[in-house]
Amino acid sequence: MKTLVIGLGNPILGDDGVGWQIAHELQQIKQIPSDVTIECLAIGGISLMEALIDYDRAIIIDAIVTHQVPIGSTNYFKLEDLPNPSSGHMSSAHDTSLLTALHVGQSLGAHLPEDISVVTIESQKVNEFSEILTPAVAAAVPVAIRIILDLLIESNPEKASKNDSVKR
């Protein structure tokens, strides 16, 4: 199964760079199957959808700020479980949500992954320029790596998806 793992975020916006750090560490792990591509991206919406074209499965790693769980909490869910408030509209002055972009791509006949998982790390500082992660977020990096390896190496996404809300 052709799989794309994306560390998503802005590497110079503090905790927003956690997805990149996790992706960089994953790139060093030899047991990862050869049909898995790992990338660091700082894009969203339409561009992110375009990056997913021709893959069967994707895992997106990103910082999240919910204020509902402790900083550094790691979570895992399916993309379709996220709400899509943009529902077909633009989500910023220049882009739309990934879910709407996927809908657009599918309408236009692009081959897009049916299975998109999201691994999130509850973050603290994502609005100030810095290349340093908050300590609690940095401590979550190995936890997130474990979750992603479970997804990739146990290679049973169906089974893994039942472990909804893996929280550590």
Added chain:
Amino acid sequence: MQRISIDPITRLEGHGKIEIFLDDEGNFANSYFQIPELRGFERFCVGRQVEEVPILTNRICGVCPEAHHMAGAKAVDAVYHVEPPRTGKMLRELLYSAFYCTDHTTHFYALAGPDFVMGPTAPVAERNILGVIHKVGLEIGGQVLQMRKYGHTVVEMIGGRKVHPCTSIPGGLTKGITEEQRQEIEKMGRWAIEFAQFTIKLFNDVVLGNKEYVDLILGDIYTHHTHYIGTVDENNKVNFYDGKVSVVDPEGKRLGKYAANEYTDWIAEHVEPWTYLKFPYLKKVGWKGFVDGKDSGVYMATPLSRLNAADGMATPLAQAEYEKFYSTMGGKPVHQRLAIHWARLIELLYAAERWVELATDPEITSDNYRTIPTATPTEGVGIVEAPRGTLTHHYTTDDRGITTKVNLIVGTTNNYAPIQMSTKKAAQSLIKKGGVISEGLLNMVEMAFRAYDPCFGCATHTLPGQMPLEIVIRDANSITVDILKQYC
């Protein structure tokens, strides 16, 4: 006093917000357009090796990192007192032309499309990208994706990475292109010319063929008489990558042209207490407030400004469209803000033609793409035309090349005063005492700022990507009486 707030919310960029105040009678009282900035970027760039800054600045924003990379690269060339060889300059401009095609295409189809293809008063459920695809057809939607793919491919070939290029260094680039790559780039560019021509035809059919839209474009609501700026080449034709910045007054008279290192002689910044962002204005004319006219230093920097500030386009097909544009609009300069959308498509065609021109130059595959710098670094300014306005990067370093000061004037900042004026005028014209404030009406206020293609930066990778426009209506005591939500 009632307050109506149009408030797009995002995670990274903060949010742009229009606050509309009504008096006790329900009449328009005033409006304010606020743009918060990301905190501390210029400070973050201080204390770094200056050649690293063009890589950092392209992380300001996921919308036009290519523009920041190019302005930064030119500023670094100036810091090191080095001029890239002809091939180096052409490769950068080739990358930049392909990027322009991607950016202008996305704006027309995804951003302006819902307003013009679906109509400003179409039900909100249809006034979106999916509605546009449904109306123009799947085949055209597929071509939009193809155009974006070709643009990204050229950026990756020359810039080393899609979206966030990294190959420009002091004096040129880290690598050139092969003949095989050149052929592929040329082929994609020829396709882009056809796509641009088709897009202009679509604009003619759908927008100019509809009296309601034409009346909207020509109407007074979206008209302001300001100064205009834009970069021109030695023949005073529009250029996105290199040249001098031409400044024209509201009657079209050229006040002068400035080189990058002269920008502080021409541009100054005005401060207002209600917003963090400063308002740039023409120093030689002076700040007279948010007013139109020859005596007001307010200027605009957009695709329309570039056309107004130049004598024409440097490529034949775009020049023909340029002439048609001014003859249809009744002469030069054009002041109607919604005509920015049309000007953007003329630029799309120019960018595609320039793409092929550069890709077919015999020297484009030369190995002479870099001049090694030998002088001690000091200070430098780089200017390019970002899709949404003139972009200025100014770096100062110590003699080791470590940055001591970084100043950026980004495209949207240039347009802050005109956007404030346009949103105010639209709200004033449309919101009447006793009238119902509908979603369609608020969208027409939003259209006033959308024409400028404002960029609030860095909002592009938010999951789940939520950005509602929230309209809060408050009574005379600032108590919320109603909240409406809509999307762009």
